[in-house]
Amino acid sequence: ETGVTQSPTHLIKTRGQQVTLRCSSQSGHNTVSWYQQALGQGPQFIFQYYREEENGRGNFPPRFSGLQFPNYSSELNVNALELDDSALYLCASSLVGSGANVLTFGAGSRLTVL
Amino acid sequence: DQQVKQNSPSLSVQEGRISILNCDYTNSMFDYFLWYKKYPAEGPTFLISISSIKDKNEDGRFTVFLNKSAKHLSLHIVPSQPGDSAVYFCAASGRGGADGLTFGKGTHLIIQP
Numbered sequence: 196e197t198g199v200t201q202s203p204t205h206l207i208k209t210r211g212q213q214v215t216l217r218c219s220s221q222s223g224h225n226t227v228s229w230y231q232q233a234l235g236q237g238p239q240f241i242f243q244y245y246r247e248e249e250n251g252r253g254n255f256p257p258r259f260s261g262l263q264f265p266n267y268s269s270e271l272n273v274n275a276l277e278l279d280d281s282a283l284y285l286c287a288s289s290l291v292g293s294g295a296n297v298l299t300f301g302a303g304s305r306l307t308v309l
Numbered sequence: 310d311q312q313v314k315q316n317s318p319s320l321s322v323q324e325g326r327i328s329i330l331n332c333d334y335t336n337s338m339f340d341y342f343l344w345y346k347k348y349p350a351e352g353p354t355f356l357i358s359i360s361s362i363k364d365k366n367e368d369g370r371f372t373v374f375l376n377k378s379a380k381h382l383s384l385h386i387v388p389s390q391p392g393d394s395a396v397y398f399c400a401a402s403g404r405g406g407a408d409g410l411t412f413g414k415g416t417h418l419i420i421q422p
Binding site: 235237239243245250253285287289291296299300301303 | 313315341343345350351352353354355358398400402406407408409410411412413414415
């Protein structure tokens, strides 16, 4: 059973650029969600995808967008990068109907915006 | 406004003793509470959860207690082992889960030999 894998592990961008982060869900999971973890903070919910549609969103602006593909892999896109977007971005997958909303996380993509 | 709070940034416990990590919440609509453990350079890993209709759940060395009237939960680890040294996050979920998990800031547990 493969877990959640994310790429790239680290990247550096400059303010105003755009970035795409990728995620492969755990086998058998049908829901993917993305979280932003700033230094010294807990992960913050960005959005969730189920059946290739966004079905939940946290308090993040529209320049944060995503996609879920038929094979349940996912992308997170961030446009017009700001310095405060520097963080660890975590992808998580889960199975709808599993009760406690237990998420399986990847190791994350660390984004630095200069 | 933080809906899930972990007021202790760090906790040091001697190996073999009990570790108690605390968490408070403000939203009475939360349906499930979960604890995650995170090592450096790894993603958070699920430890244990509890439904809002229960007051205790046990899994091996880990027990979570929920006090709904006080909006407080705690994670007990007995006995503490060196491999338990990590950051522990308390998280809460509403019914259905489409609003994601709301996390606290974490508590760094250090197990002293």
